Amino acid sequence: MLVNNAGIAMLALNGPDALKVFDANAVPIVRVTEAALPLLKRSANPVVVNVSSALGSFAANHDPARPASHVSAIVYGASKAAVSMLTVQYARAVPEVKFNAVEPGYTATEMGGHHNSQGRPVEISARNIVLTAAIGNDGPTGTFQEDDGELGW
Numbered sequence: 001m002l003v004n005n006a007g008i009a010m011l012a013l014n015g016p017d018a019l020k021v022f023d024a025n026a027v028p029i030v031r032v033t034e035a036a037l038p039l040l041k042r043s044a045n046p047v048v049v050n051v052s053s054a055l056g057s058f059a060a061n062h063d064p065a066r067p068a069s070h071v072s073a074i075v076y077g078a079s080k081a082a083v084s085m086l087t088v089q090y091a092r093a094v095p096e097v098k099f100n101a102v103e104p105g106y107t108a109t110e111m112g113g114h115h116n117s118q119g120r121p122v123e124i125s126a127r128n129i130v131l132t133a134a135i136g137n138d139g140p141t142g143t144f145q146e147d148d149g150e151l152g153w
Ligand SMILES: NC(=O)c1ccc[n+]([C@@H]2O[C@H](COP(=O)([O-])OP(=O)(O)OC[C@H]3O[C@@H](n4cnc5c(N)ncnc54)[C@H](OP(=O)(O)O)[C@@H]3O)[C@@H](O)[C@H]2O)c1
Pocket: 005, 006, 007, 008, 023, 024, 051, 052, 053, 054, 103, 104, 105, 106, 107, 108, 109, 110, 111, 112, 113, 116, 119
């Protein structure tokens, strides 16, 4: 299995920082997945999990009931929308490997260069990532998972 988890958040709006965010959040999905695919295809149950965010979900951004619709994260959100499309496209292009995206939830990590003390514990957010990485042969592909089930793209 492959879990594409690395990511950064930068709020500055300029070209160099936008490139850094896409270079850390979206482009590695291609780099690492392409590097891992030969090995994944030799697995009896090949699974890829792309750690994304509700901030990259068009559905969550348009739902007033969701925090993502009230947060301004222009470049970060766009980079995570790219992660979503990479997940959908890879799921279709490589049907023998299961590709799913996961929204881990707002979590107390070092994201953004400071400790998100308001976020929930890492152990809780990691659970859904682990569960999605551990799906069996009959598990889904091309989905966006969160705590309560599927998150709209
Ligand atoms: N925290 C949240 O509330 C939240 C919410 C939704 C989604 N997410 C997503 O969850 C994932 C994990 O983030 P986190 O919250 O755990 O943040 P974090 O504590 O800042 O950890 C980010 C991780 O990504 C790695 N990384 C960053 N840039 C990299 C690069 N260019 N090359 C290789 N590794 C790189 C970091 O490695 P180093 O330590 O070596 O720099 C670190 O291990 C990210 O994809 C993030 O977008 C987080």
